[in-house]
């Protein structure tokens with residue numbers, strides 16, 4: 067029994083040494099291509115994406131969800147989404163930007179896929195981001211209440227048509243213009 071364990075331990079140490087030599091000598095550069103044009107083999111993709119999904123689920127578990135139905139909250143979330151997320155995630159009737167199209171892994175089209183994701187999950191991902199993908203964490207620049215506003219909008223976007231989205235954009239710009247006019251008329255006084 068002891069002999070078997072010792073053999074296993076020695077094999078593991080030998081494998082670790084081979085692994086370190088591969089990484090240290092630069093042989094790993096020949097074995098793994100970091101190009102976004104070279105998709106990962108299926109089993110690697112499976113390891114990355116299932117680990118990532120499980121990690122988010124584990125950490126999002128137990129987050130308390132506030133009420134997400136307030137219309138000014140949804141409008142604030144729309145503003146953030148339209149400014150910061152469309153580039154990579156597209157939107158109802160909107161295409162990704164050129165930078166967004168160049169990502170690997172690709173950002174999912176949230177107008178379609180956010181349907182399956184619970185609000186705790188959305189909140190955690192937006193706040194923390196996902197390492198080694200294009201998904202930024204917004205905790206450094208946005209308060210929890212701003213992030214919940216984005217979640218409130220995503221919940222709404224699940225059922226939005228391109229026309230609904232365009233109408234929100236229009237309402238938003240006219241609000242923006244109103245604010246500007248108010249500021250300008252303030253100046254004249």
Ligand code: HEC
Pocket residue numbers: 115118146147150151152153154155166169171172173174176179183187188191192196199200201202204216
């Ligand atoms: C620079 C590109 C980029 C920007 C900007 C970006 N994302 Fe992402 N996002 C990604 C990528 C890439 C992924 C997929 C990561 C992966 O494969 O694990 C992702 C994943 C997500 C997910 C998880 C989806 C899922 O199916 O698990 C959510 C939710 C999300 N983003 C929301 C947002 C929101 C909201 C914004 C704006 C506040 C945003 N993202 C801005 C690139 C981006």
